[in-house]
Amino acid sequence: MAEGVAPDVAGAAAPLPSARDVAVWRIALRNRGVLWGGVVLALIALVAVIGPWFVVDPTNLNPMTRLRPPGEAGLMGTDQLGRDVFSRVLSGARVSLVVGLAVAVIAIAIGLVLGLVAGYVRWTDAIIMRVMDGLMSIPAILLAIAMISLSGATLGTVVAAIVIPEIPRVTRLVRSVVLTVREEAYVEAAIAAGTRVHMIMVRHVLPNTIAPLIVQATYICGSAMLTEAILGFLGAGIPPEIPSWGNIMSEGRTFFQLTPWIIFFPGLALAVTVLAVNIVGDGLRDTLDPRIARTMR
Amino acid sequence: MLVYILKRVAMTIPVMGVVALFVFALLRLSPGDPAAVIAGDFATAEDVARIREQLGLSEPLVVQFGTWVWSLMQGDLGTSIFSGKPVTELIAQRIEPTMLLALTTILFSVAVAVPLGTLAAFKAGSLIDRFVMLFSVGGFSVPVFVLGYVLIYVFSLNLRWLPVQGYRSPFEHGLGPFLSHITLPTLTLSVIFIALIARMTRASVIEVLEEDYVRTARAKGQSELKVLMRHAVRNAAVPIVTVIGIGIALLIGGVVVTESVYNIPGLGRLVLDAVLARDYPIIQGLILFFSFVYILLNLLIDLTYTFLDPRIRY
Numbered sequence: 001m002a003e004g005v006a007p008d009v010a011g012a013a014a015p016l017p018s019a020r021d022v023a024v025w026r027i028a029l030r031n032r033g034v035l036w037g038g039v040v041l042a043l044i045a046l047v048a049v050i051g052p053w054f055v056v057d058p059t060n061l062n063p064m065t066r067l068r069p070p071g072e073a074g075l076m077g078t079d080q081l082g083r084d085v086f087s088r089v090l091s092g093a094r095v096s097l098v099v100g101l102a103v104a105v106i107a108i109a110i111g112l113v114l115g116l117v118a119g120y121v122r123w124t125d126a127i128i129m130r131v132m133d134g135l136m137s138i139p140a141i142l143l144a145i146a147m148i149s150l151s152g153a154t155l156g157t158v159v160a161a162i163v164i165p166e167i168p169r170v171t172r173l174v175r176s177v178v179l180t181v182r183e184e185a186y187v188e189a190a191i192a193a194g195t196r197v198h199m200i201m202v203r204h205v206l207p208n209t210i211a212p213l214i215v216q217a218t219y220i221c222g223s224a225m226l227t228e229a230i231l232g233f234l235g236a237g238i239p240p241e242i243p244s245w246g247n248i249m250s251e252g253r254t255f256f257q258l259t260p261w262i263i264f265f266p267g268l269a270l271a272v273t274v275l276a277v278n279i280v281g282d283g284l285r286d287t288l289d290p291r292i293a294r295t296m297r
Numbered sequence: 298m299l300v301y302i303l304k305r306v307a308m309t310i311p312v313m314g315v316v317a318l319f320v321f322a323l324l325r326l327s328p329g330d331p332a333a334v335i336a337g338d339f340a341t342a343e344d345v346a347r348i349r350e351q352l353g354l355s356e357p358l359v360v361q362f363g364t365w366v367w368s369l370m371q372g373d374l375g376t377s378i379f380s381g382k383p384v385t386e387l388i389a390q391r392i393e394p395t396m397l398l399a400l401t402t403i404l405f406s407v408a409v410a411v412p413l414g415t416l417a418a419f420k421a422g423s424l425i426d427r428f429v430m431l432f433s434v435g436g437f438s439v440p441v442f443v444l445g446y447v448l449i450y451v452f453s454l455n456l457r458w459l460p461v462q463g464y465r466s467p468f469e470h471g472l473g474p475f476l477s478h479i480t481l482p483t484l485t486l487s488v489i490f491i492a493l494i495a496r497m498t499r500a501s502v503i504e505v506l507e508e509d510y511v512r513t514a515r516a517k518g519q520s521e522l523k524v525l526m527r528h529a530v531r532n533a534a535v536p537i538v539t540v541i542g543i544g545i546a547l548l549i550g551g552v553v554v555t556e557s558v559y560n561i562p563g564l565g566r567l568v569l570d571a572v573l574a575r576d577y578p579i580i581q582g583l584i585l586f587f588s589f590v591y592i593l594l595n596l597l598i599d600l601t602y603t604f605l606d607p608r609i610r611y
Contacts (some may be wrong), residue, residue, distance in 0.1 A: 134315025137588045137595075141550035142568060146323055159539045180482055230554055233442050236572060240503050249442070257461075260450050267443030275438035282434060 034285030038274040044269075048093035055087035058243045064096040070261050088243040089266050095244035096225045096273060099159055103224035107163045111170020112209065116201060119178025120173065130176070132168035140165035143228065145236045153239050155237050162227045171218055177209045211288040218281030223273045229270050245270045298603070305599055309592050315370065316588045320581050321362055324352075335577075348378060352578075374582035379574055383580035387567060394464050395552055395563035397475075401483040402548065403541070406490035411537065413491070414498025415530055419521075421503055429495055436492025441551050445485040445558035452481060462560040482559045486551045490544055497540040501533035508532070534605045542598040549587050 029035055053056070070085075078084055120129040144161035151157045181187055185203050195203075231237030232246015240247045245266040252262030332349035333340070336341075338347075353361050368375075374384040417429035453461040460478055467475035468552035505511065514524050553565035560566075566582060593606055 019502050106583060128309050131315050133312045134319060137312060137316055137591045138319060138548070138584060139546055139553075139587045139591070140550040141553055142580075142584045142587060143319075143323075145553075145568065145572055146584060149575065150577075152326065222438065226438075229440055230442065230550075234554065234557060235442075256446060256449075257454060260446065260454075261507070263443065263446050264450075267440060267446070269437045271443060273434060274440075278438050 026206055026227075031283040031287045033279045034287065035283075037276045037280035037283060040272070041280065044093060044276070045097060047090065048097055048221075051090040052087065052094070055090060056084050058083060058091045059241070069259070085248070085265055086120055088248050089245070090267055091243045091267050092245040092248055093269065093273070095155075095238060095242060096228060096270065098155070099228040100225040100277070101223040102159045102224055103162045103166065104221040107166040107220050108164070108170055108213055108217050111167045111240040112174050112213065114171040115174025115209075116169065116178060116205065119175040119182070120197070120201070120205075128171065132171050135165065136168045138165070141227065141230060145234065148231065148236050153237060155238055155242070158228060158231060159240055161231075162224050166224070170213070170216060170220075173210050173212055176294065177212060178205055180282065181205050181208050215281055215285045215288060218277055218284060222277035225270065225274050225277070229266075260288075279291070302600060303437065305596060309435070309596050312592055313589060316592070317366060318362075320584050320588075321365060322578060324581065325361075327359060351376075353379065369585070374580035374585060377571075377579050379578050380576075384579055387579060387585060388564065391562060391564050391567045392466065393466060393468075393563075394561050395556070395565065397467070398479060398482055398486065398555065398563065399548055399552060401479055402486045402490060405483055406487045406494055407541070410486070410491040410494035411498050411530070412416065414495040414537075415502050415525060417495070417499045418502035418506065419525060419527075421499075427501075433496040435491040436488045439488065441485060441489065441554045442558045444488060445481070445555060448481045448485055449558075462558075464559075464561040464563075478559075482555050482561060485558070486548065486555045489551065490545060493540060493544050493547065494537065498533065498537050501536040504528050505529045505532045525579055531605075535602055538601065538605060542595045545591050545594050547592065 029038070113127055114132075118125045140162075143165055144158075145160040147164070148157050181204060184204075187200060190200050190204060228237060228244065229246035229249070232244045233250045234249075235247075235250055237246045237250075238244045240251065247262045248266045252259065252266075256263055306544050332345045332352065332354055335374035336344045336348050337534065356364075372385065374388070376383055378388070389429060396532060413429055417426040420426050449461055452459045459481055463478055465474035465478045502525075508528075511524060511528050514528050515521075519527075552563065553568055555561070556563045564587075568580060571577075571583070
C-alpha cells in the first residue's frame with residue numbers, strides 16, 4: 001500500500017545524496033517509518049498546540065453531565081466531575097510532548113558532556129562509569145517516585161526525575177563512540193599534527209556522535225512519555241490541576257467498571273504517540289546508523 | 298576461573314556503594330528540611346523534631362552515612378516511621394506476590410519470545426517476521442497499565458473468564474485460584490518483556506545463521522529443525538540471557554504498576570503506600586533492595602556465561 005507512495009514523496013524531496021552536505025533529514029525522510037511516524041507526530045503536535053483553543057475548558061466542572069458516555073456529551077464523554085474528556089485529552093497531549101522533548105534534550109545534553117569527558121579524560125573514566133553503573137541499577141520508576149515525593153510534584157521535578165535515570169544510557173553510548181573514534185587514523189593524524197584537544201572534539205568526535213544520539217533521543221522521548229504517564233497514573237506525577245494523560249487515567253480508575261472510556265481514550269492517545277515516536281526512531285536508526293541497525297534490528 | 302568469579306563479585310561492591318550513596322543523597326540533598334517534608338503538612342514542631350532524631354538528621358553527613366552503611370551491612374534497611382517495624386520485616390511480608398509475579402512473567406515471556414524470535418529470524422523478511430517486529434515495536438509503546446485495564450475489560454468484565462483483581466497465595470488457597478488471579482497480571486507485564494526478548498533473539502539468531510558452521514551443518518544434510526535447535530539457538534543464547542538480565546530493571550518498574558492495577562498486595566503496593574504516607578525509610582529501603590536484587594541477578598547471569606558458552610573462558 002505504502003510501497004507506491006513512499007518513493008514518490010522521497011523522490012520529490014531530494015535528488016540522490018552525493019556528498020555529506022546533503023541535509024540529513026532529507027535522507028531520513030526517504031524511510032517510510034520516519035515519514036509516516038513523522039506525519040502522525042506532526043498532526044498530534046498540531047492538535048496539541050491549537051486544539052485546546054477550540055474546545056471547552058478542560059477544567060470546566062459540570063455536575064449536570066457527569067460520567068456520560070462518548071457521543072452523548074462530547075466526543076469522548078465526561079468524567080466524574082462532568083469535565084469533558086476530549087478537551088482533557090487534548091491538553092494532556094501538550095504535557096506529554098513537552099515532557100518527552102524536554103527529557104530527551106536535557107538527558108542527551110548531560111549524557112553527551114559526561115560521555116565525552118569519560119571517553120577522553122582517562123582518569124575520570126572509571127569514576128564516571130561506576131557512577132553510571134550504580135545509577136543504572138536503581139529502578140527508574142522507583143527513583144522518580146522517590147524524587148518527586150520529596151521535592152513536590154511540578155512539571156520541573158517530573159522532568160528532572162525522568163531525566164536522571166536516562167543519563168547513563170546516553171553517557172555509555174557517547175563514551176563508546178569516543179573510544180572508537182580516538183583510535184581512527186585521522187584522529188591520530190590530527191593529534192600528531194598538534195591539533196588541540198577541544199578542536200579534535202569539535203571537528204572529529206562530536207560529528208560521529210550525532211547520528212546515534214538522534215536515534216537515542218527519539219527512544220528517550222518515547223520512554224519519557226510512558227514514564228510521565230505511569231507517574232501520573234500512580235498519583236506521583238504532574239498535579240491534577242494540569243490535565244496529563246497519566247493523571248486523567250489515574251482519576252478514571254475509581255469508575256473504571258462503569259466508565260472505561262476515561263482510561264481508554266488517553267491510553268490510546270498515549271500509545272499512538274509513543275508508537276509514532278518509536279517508529280520514527282527505528283526508521284532513523286536504519287537510515288542514519290547502519291552499524292547499530294545491524295546489531296539491533 | 299575462581300579468580301574471575303572473585304573479581305566479578307568484587308566489581309559489584311563499588312556499584313552497590315554508588316547506589317547506597319545515591320539513595321542516601323536523595324533525602325539529604327532534596328530542597329527543604331527532609332524531616333519537615335516527611336512529617337507532612339499537618340505536623341507539629343515536636344513531630345518534626347522526633348523524625349529528625351529518628352533519622353539521625355542532626356548528625357554530620359559523614360557520620361550519618363557511616364552509621365547508615367554500617368547498619369546496611371548488618372542487613373538493617375531501617376525502620377518504618379509509622380508502623381515502627383523494620384523495613385526488612387515489611388519486605389518479607391510482601392515479597393511473595395511480587396516474586397511469584399516476576400517468576401511467572403519471566404517464564405511465560407521466555408517461553409513465548411524465544412521461539413517467536415527464532416521463527417522470525419529463520420523466516421527473516423516473511424509475514425511472520427514482520428508481525429513479530431511489529432509486535433515488538435508495539436510492545437514498547439503500549440503503557441503497561443493501559444494494557445492491564447484493556448485485559449480486565451475484555452477478560453474479566455465482558456467475557457467473565459477471570460477475576461477482576463486481587464491475589465491468592467498458592468500456599469494458602471491452592472494452585473487453581475492462584476493461577477486464575479495471576480494470569481492477567483502476568484500477560485500484562487509480559488508484553489514489554491516479550492517484545493524485548495523476541496527482538497534480541499531474532500537479531501542474534503540471524504547473526505548466527507550467517508556463520509560458517511551453520512552452512513556446514515546444512516551442507517551435510519542436517520534437518521532445518523536440528524540446525525536451528527542445535528546450532529543457531531544455542532549459539533545465540535548469551536545475548537538472549539544478557540537482555541533478560543537487563544530487562545529485570547524494566548520488570549521491577551512494571552511490577553509496581555501492575556500490582557497497582559490489579560490490586561496485588563506486593564512490594565510495589567508497599568512502595569506506593571509508603572509514598573502516600575511519606576514513610577521515607579520504607580521507600581529508601583525498597584529502592585536499595587530492588588537495586589541490589591538487580592545487581593546480584595546480573596552478577597549471576599554473567600557467571601552463567603561459561604556454562605552457556607564453553608568458548609568463554611576467564
